[in-house]
Amino acid sequence: MDFNDDVSLDTSQVQDTRGAGGGVGGRVALGGGGLGIVGLVIYFLMSQFGGGLGGAGNLPLTDGGLGDNQAVSNSKISSECRTGRDADTNHDCALVAIINSIQGYWQDEFARSGSTYKVVPTIFFTGNVNTGCGGATADVGPFYCPADERVYIDLSFFDELKQRFGAKGGTFVEAYVLAHEYGHHVQNQLGTSNRVGKESGPTSGSVRLELQADCYAGVWANHATTSPTKGGGPLISDITDDDISRALDAASRIGDDYIQTHLGGGSVDESQFTHGSSAQREKWFTTGYQSGDPTRCNTFDTNNLG
Numbered sequence: 001m002d003f004n005d006d007v008s009l010d011t012s013q014v015q016d017t018r019g020a021g022g023g024v025g026g027r028v029a030l031g032g033g034g035l036g037i038v039g040l041v042i043y044f045l046m047s048q049f050g051g052g053l054g055g056a057g058n059l060p061l062t063d064g065g066l067g068d069n070q071a072v073s074n075s076k077i078s079s080e081c082r083t084g085r086d087a088d089t090n091h092d093c094a095l096v097a098i099i100n101s102i103q104g105y106w107q108d109e110f111a112r113s114g115s116t117y118k119v120v121p122t123i124f125f126t127g128n129v130n131t132g133c134g135g136a137t138a139d140v141g142p143f144y145c146p147a148d149e150r151v152y153i154d155l156s157f158f159d160e161l162k163q164r165f166g167a168k169g170g171t172f173v174e175a176y177v178l179a180h181e182y183g184h185h186v187q188n189q190l191g192t193s194n195r196v197g198k199e200s201g202p203t204s205g206s207v208r209l210e211l212q213a214d215c216y217a218g219v220w221a222n223h224a225t226t227s228p229t230k231g232g233g234p235l236i237s238d239i240t241d242d243d244i245s246r247a248l249d250a251a252s253r254i255g256d257d258y259i260q261t262h263l264g265g266g267s268v269d270e271s272q273f274t275h276g277s278s279a280q281r282e283k284w285f286t287t288g289y290q291s292g293d294p295t296r297c298n299t300f301d302t303n304n305l306g
């Protein structure tokens with residue numbers, strides 16, 4: 001994927017809490033059995049990128065010590081990330097551009113239907129973070145918290161996708177992850193999230209919600225090179241077939257069946273599905289990408305999830 005050099009970036013859509021004191025002491029080592037859970041575990045409604053990352057919908061809470069690293073320091077990002085040209089050479093700036101593009105599309109889409117999309121920031125954090133949904137460690141992977149309407153990501157997740165999940169990775173894979181999380185923000189605004197409890201299973205509300213978020217990510221990708229952003233024109237100039245195939249490769253490695261088989265107990269237990277199978281995640285991203293139509297993401301009204 002490529003960026004339009006002269007379109008301005010809006011760094012207010014990112015809040016950078018990395019390196020703002022606190023430190024990374026709360027980081028739980030990944031890999032050694034993975035899925036480590038520290039401290040008290042409670043359930044609350046939040047939407048992770050992958051169901052098996054931190055336990056099925058359970059958010060590890062660290063008991064104390066949070067809050068120290070909450071200070072937002074955007075000075076580095078705002079000085080380095082001015083236009084799409086910076087996104088070509090600086091990873092942080094690329095993520096800013098992607099977030100601007102995703103929200104630019106949804107602002108446009110909501111406006112077309114006579115409503116207003118609420119622009120919300122993504123929080124970059126390292127190790128652990130305090131959120132409106134409670135404290136979280138990086139173990140849970142990227143997530144959206146409906147209580148404070150923010151997307152949270154420890155960017156080391158992108159390395160984990162490659163190293164632990166074996167995904168090819170790439171900038172567009174990161175765009176898919178972020179677009180999925182903003183898909184949950186769209187669902188929150190539309191009231192869709194309220195239809196879903198904490199059930200699991202192959203046709204559960206959780207799975208339908210997650211597959212719809214994948215579909216919304218695909219819808220954004222369809223419009224990415226044409227949707228205006230706050231900085232003027234579209235920030236993304238090109239998405240290639242290779243980008244799409246990398247997104248599908250990532251989707252194929254974060255399905256519940258793949259995670260259960262390769263990173264969990266080794267066998268598939270559909271009753272524990274919260275995000276859908278790899279094939280379903282690929283299917284719904286593709287549905288969104290090919291149609292560019294969010295009304296086609298009707299995962300709640302179909303008997304055929306794939």
Ligand SMILES: [Zn+2]
Pocket residue numbers: 047048049050180181184210213
């Ligand atoms: Zn999700």
